[in-house]
Amino acid sequence: xAGLAAELGWSGRHLASTFRRxxxxxxxxxxRVLRFERAYxxxxxxxxxxxxxxxCGYYDQAHLIRDFKExxxxxxxxxxxxxxxxxxxx
Numbered sequence: 001x002a003g004l005a006a007e008l009g010w011s012g013r014h015l016a017s018t019f020r021r022x023x024x025x026x027x028x029x030x031x032r033v034l035r036f037e038r039a040y041x042x043x044x045x046x047x048x049x050x051x052x053x054x055x056c057g058y059y060d061q062a063h064l065i066r067d068f069k070e071x072x073x074x075x076x077x078x079x080x081x082x083x084x085x086x087x088x089x090x
Contacts, residue, residue, distance in 0.1 A: 001027055036067045043080040052076070 005015040019027050039056040046052045053064040068076045 032067060033071065036071045039064055039067070039076070040072070040079070043076065049076060 001015060002012055005012045008015065010018075016027055019025075019030070023030055025033065035057050039052050039058070042052045042056060046055070049061050049064060052058075053061045056064070058064045058067075065075050068074065068079075072079065
């Protein structure tokens with residue numbers, strides 16, 4: 001964001017407020033939503049929650065689960081259990 005703001009000749013605060021006004025989300029929240037959408041789309045193609053977390057840019061699996069609970073209302077296993085994942089019967 002700092003690089004984009006500098007390129008535009010805007011302050012970081014001005015860029016963030018303009019982004020929020022135009023998009024309806026803060027830049028950080030928009031990034032979280034996009035990352036969650038990538039993770040949701042990856043549910044059918046990964047062997048573990050950790051693989052999904054890493055491939056979608058999450059810091060760790062706990063952040064992936066937090067976003068699923070916040071944006072989808074349930075942990076990722078509710079949408080697609082992965083064999084061998086905690087709480088999932090093989």
